[in-house]
Amino acid sequence: MIVMDQEDQSLDSIFEEAQRKLISKGFRIRDEFGEGRLKVYECEFGGRNVRLILVVNGLDEISTNKHTIEDHLLKAAQTFGIKIDFNFENSKDAWRRLKNYHEEVFRNLKERNVRDLFPQQFKGCEYLKM
Numbered sequence: 299m300i301v302m303d304q305e306d307q308s309l310d311s312i313f314e315e316a317q318r319k320l321i322s323k324g325f326r327i328r329d330e331f332g333e334g335r336l337k338v339y340e341c342e343f344g345g346r347n348v349r350l351i352l353v354v355n356g357l358d359e360i361s362t363n364k365h366t367i368e369d370h371l372l373k374a375a376q377t378f379g380i381k382i383d384f385n386f387e388n389s390k391d392a393w394r395r396l397k398n399y400h401e402e403v404f405r406n407l408k409e410r411n412v413r414d415l416f417p418q419q420f421k422g423c424e425y426l427k428m
């Protein structure tokens with residue numbers, strides 16, 4: 299499983315680039331499927347079956363010019379009752395401004411079921427188990 303930030307690329311261009319790179323490295327893609335920010339590539343490489351799971355960090359509901367893992371952390375902070383000014387261009391900068399709350403957010407993430415805060419990451423992990 300590969301997890302990456304979307305940054306300012308389109309999801310289509312990320313998935314197209316991943317497919318091109320797999321093919322250029324000698325992978326034969328037999329099937330691909332997914333939803334939203336998750337793509338699963340069923341491949342063959344060197345006579346072996348390989349499943350590559352690509353998870354792209356970011357949440358559409360966070361209005362930012364670069365989608366990153368910090369989108370998820372900001373949503374978590376808000377869910378845990380931390381007031382957030384959502385008037386920002388970049389979620390990395392917004393998360394940095396909440397530096398005093400990082401420990402609280404991470405503690406809460408550890409102690410709670412956060413599947414809804416990291417949907418594509420959890421879904422990708424489910425594909426790992428298959």
